[in-house]
Amino acid sequence: MWLNGEEVPFEDNPRAMRCLKALQRLALAKGESLKFPLEWKLHIVSRNNFPTAAGLASSAAGYACLVYTLATLYGIQDEELTAIARQGSGSACRSLHGGFVHWHKGEASDGSDSIALPVVTSAHWPNMHVLILVVNDSRKKTSSTKGMQRAVETSDLIKYRAKQCVPQRIQAITEAIKQRDFETFANITMQDSNQFHAIALDTFPPCVYMNDVSHAIVSFVHAFNAAVGHIRVAYTFDAGPNACLYVLKEHVPSVLQAIHTSFPNDAAGSVEYVKGIPIDGTASPSSTPTTADAILNGNFTLPTNERNLLKYIIHTKVGLGPQRLTKTDSLLNPSTGLPY
Amino acid sequence: MWLNGEEVPFEDNPRAMRCLKALQRLALAKGESLKFPLEWKLHIVSRNNFPTAAGLASSAAGYACLVYTLATLYGIQDEELTAIARQGSGSACRSLHGGFVHWHKGEASDGSDSIALPVVTSAHWPNMHVLILVVNDSRKKTSSTKGMQRAVETSDLIKYRAKQCVPQRIQAITEAIKQRDFETFANITMQDSNQFHAIALDTFPPCVYMNDVSHAIVSFVHAFNAAVGHIRVAYTFDAGPNACLYVLKEHVPSVLQAIHTSFPNDAAGSVEYVKGIPIDGTASPSSTPTTADAILNGNFTLPTNERNLLKYIIHTKVGLGPQRLTKTDSLLNPSTGLPY
Numbered sequence: 001m002w003l004n005g006e007e008v009p010f011e012d013n014p015r016a017m018r019c020l021k022a023l024q025r026l027a028l029a030k031g032e033s034l035k036f037p038l039e040w041k042l043h044i045v046s047r048n049n050f051p052t053a054a055g056l057a058s059s060a061a062g063y064a065c066l067v068y069t070l071a072t073l074y075g076i077q078d079e080e081l082t083a084i085a086r087q088g089s090g091s092a093c094r095s096l097h098g099g100f101v102h103w104h105k106g107e108a109s110d111g112s113d114s115i116a117l118p119v120v121t122s123a124h125w126p127n128m129h130v131l132i133l134v135v136n137d138s139r140k141k142t143s144s145t146k147g148m149q150r151a152v153e154t155s156d157l158i159k160y161r162a163k164q165c166v167p168q169r170i171q172a173i174t175e176a177i178k179q180r181d182f183e184t185f186a187n188i189t190m191q192d193s194n195q196f197h198a199i200a201l202d203t204f205p206p207c208v209y210m211n212d213v214s215h216a217i218v219s220f221v222h223a224f225n226a227a228v229g230h231i232r233v234a235y236t237f238d239a240g241p242n243a244c245l246y247v248l249k250e251h252v253p254s255v256l257q258a259i260h261t262s263f264p265n266d267a268a269g270s271v272e273y274v275k276g277i278p279i280d281g282t283a284s285p286s287s288t289p290t291t292a293d294a295i296l297n298g299n300f301t302l303p304t305n306e307r308n309l310l311k312y313i314i315h316t317k318v319g320l321g322p323q324r325l326t327k328t329d330s331l332l333n334p335s336t337g338l339p340y
Numbered sequence: 341m342w343l344n345g346e347e348v349p350f351e352d353n354p355r356a357m358r359c360l361k362a363l364q365r366l367a368l369a370k371g372e373s374l375k376f377p378l379e380w381k382l383h384i385v386s387r388n389n390f391p392t393a394a395g396l397a398s399s400a401a402g403y404a405c406l407v408y409t410l411a412t413l414y415g416i417q418d419e420e421l422t423a424i425a426r427q428g429s430g431s432a433c434r435s436l437h438g439g440f441v442h443w444h445k446g447e448a449s450d451g452s453d454s455i456a457l458p459v460v461t462s463a464h465w466p467n468m469h470v471l472i473l474v475v476n477d478s479r480k481k482t483s484s485t486k487g488m489q490r491a492v493e494t495s496d497l498i499k500y501r502a503k504q505c506v507p508q509r510i511q512a513i514t515e516a517i518k519q520r521d522f523e524t525f526a527n528i529t530m531q532d533s534n535q536f537h538a539i540a541l542d543t544f545p546p547c548v549y550m551n552d553v554s555h556a557i558v559s560f561v562h563a564f565n566a567a568v569g570h571i572r573v574a575y576t577f578d579a580g581p582n583a584c585l586y587v588l589k590e591h592v593p594s595v596l597q598a599i600h601t602s603f604p605n606d607a608a609g610s611v612e613y614v615k616g617i618p619i620d621g622t623a624s625p626s627s628t629p630t631t632a633d634a635i636l637n638g639n640f641t642l643p644t645n646e647r648n649l650l651k652y653i654i655h656t657k658v659g660l661g662p663q664r665l666t667k668t669d670s671l672l673n674p675s676t677g678l679p680y
Contacts, residue, residue: 165497198538198541204530
């Protein structure tokens with residue numbers, strides 16, 4: 001098995017082995033075991049263009065890709081695979097579907113009914129874009145799986161969150177997504193991110209995933225929204241310091257310009273600094289005035305931070321889920337010639 | 341009114357005015373208004389040797405001092421004054437008593453029965469010492485009063501904390517203090533500090549008082565305790581980034597040496613770096629080996645942080661509460677000739 005250019009014996013990865021065995025059992029049960037004989041050896045090459053172990057769900061993407069690809073090989077790609085993907089990485093179950101996905105907690109004690117189901121496809125809200133702000137951080141990480149286990153064992157507040165807060169929010173945000181109601185979606189997203197990190201802090205010893213730069217991004221988002229007078233940007237932080245900002249496509253240039261103003265960066269002019277979906281010219285730091293400048297000239301000012309707090313920015317959008325590419329498909333961005 | 345060498349018109353401080361008026365009403369009701377006629381003008385000079393507006397309860401100390409001194413002037417120092425002090429700064433009600441104090445939340449909607457009562461005097465646990473680590477921080481502060489208001493309005497988790505967690509913990513920590521059970525006291529103190537900051541984060545927009553250095557101190561404390569195999573140090577953070585560490589007197593030298601190791605500081609040799617109660621020679625960074633060195637030579641290592649993350653350290657202990665000094669009393673530390 002090749003992971004990002006490094007050879008890793010498959011047997012040394014018990015989580016990947018668990019997924020493989022579960023898929024082989026399913027193939028056998030479905031009578032599909034002859035499509036690709038189970039005793040045949042596998043040569044797996046994995047390549048990732050996303051930061052790994054940075055709390056950006058790279059393991060979710062990796063295990064979703066592995067499970068989908070093996071399932072396709074064994075001819076069982078139309079089966080319910082999310083419970084199998086969850087054995088690789090909890091959140092991998094969400095990544096098997098495109099668009100917006102609801103991970104149901106289920107009731108069974110063995111977790112067998114804890115599956116992910118699509119809410120709407122990515123085509124439902126095509127202008128829902130994402131800016132990922134990757135921050136510089138050197139602290140020792142707590143793995144999200146270990147952190148969650150410790151939270152369940154030691155946090156008093158998690159009980160209330162799981163029973164009272166989460167079910168209400170799931171219902172409200174699902175409705176907001178269906179209605180394409182950005183402001184409601186944004187407020188719930190931010191409040192729930194904060195509450196997740198509150199629970200991490202209530203864990204003993206505490207788990208701290210956000211750092212001072214993460215909190216500076218939070219302050220920036222609240223200041224930006226207050227300045228505009230609308231909720232234009234929402235932040236969410238997973239088990240790491242990097243921010244995931246939701247922004248509608250039409251507001252990406254002005255938000256990005258405000259980010260350049262509030263988080264000045266020596267690399268801001270470089271093609272490597274803002275990766276992913278190309279942004280039209282008005283978003284470069286040296287461009288013509290936009291909303292962000294108007295804000296700065298008004299009664300509101302955005303916080304100004306030290307230089308170079310961000311490593312780089314990824315511009316992306318809600319995706320399609322795992323795809324089988326044909327030989328003519330390309331993983332390269334046609335406008336830059338670089339991988340997406 | 342002189343505050344730390346700066347003249348402030350008393351009328352410009354509505355909270356101080358509220359305390360004064362309440363004390364004058366009480367003096368009138370008690371028939372003590374003739375001891376110092378209420379219509380006489382007051383010249384108040386206040387001096388503070390503690391960092392202000394740093395989340396170290398300096399306003400609590402200030403208002404407790406003001407209320408106690410005015411009450412003494414008006415001859416009502418033996419009345420219940422904590423509800424009056426609370427009108428200056430919420431936590432000032434606690435600072436009117438020495439030793440360990442319980443601030444009762446009360447039931448009345450006007451807060452009139454929200455008073456502080458002593459648990460035990462400082463003589464009950466004389467070796468309970470405190471190391472305050474003052475950290476460098478330049479962020480804009482959220483006042484603790486405003487932060488608390490916003491938490492009550494926007495946090496879902498605060499309801500559960502107030503109803504379920506706090507009453508249990510108050511009972512358990514009161515018992516631990518009475519029994520001088522340091523480990524139980526320490527665990528509750530740390531868990532409750534973390535939960536307070538979890539609630540601050542669950543507030544919307546979130547209140548963030550701790551910074552990366554605060555969290556590095558938390559990691560240090562957990563690592564130190566794990567290395568020693570006992571809970572020797574407890575942290576608590578108020579509405580700011582500075583740490584208040586509880587340590588029994590006999591462990592202060594070894595803990596301080598471990599702090600010097602984990603938080604190296606160019607000023608560590610200076611008399612200005614560790615202020616307050618003098619520490620015997622073994623605690624200086626260049627001294628003979630202590631427990632801290634033994635730890636570093638064992639299986640455990642303490643985290644090593646960047647240099648100069650701490651501004652200075654204050655060594656103090658549980659105090660007596662407000663005192664009226666006679667002319668022969670001195671505010672100077674006899675061993676250094678400097679103010680405490």
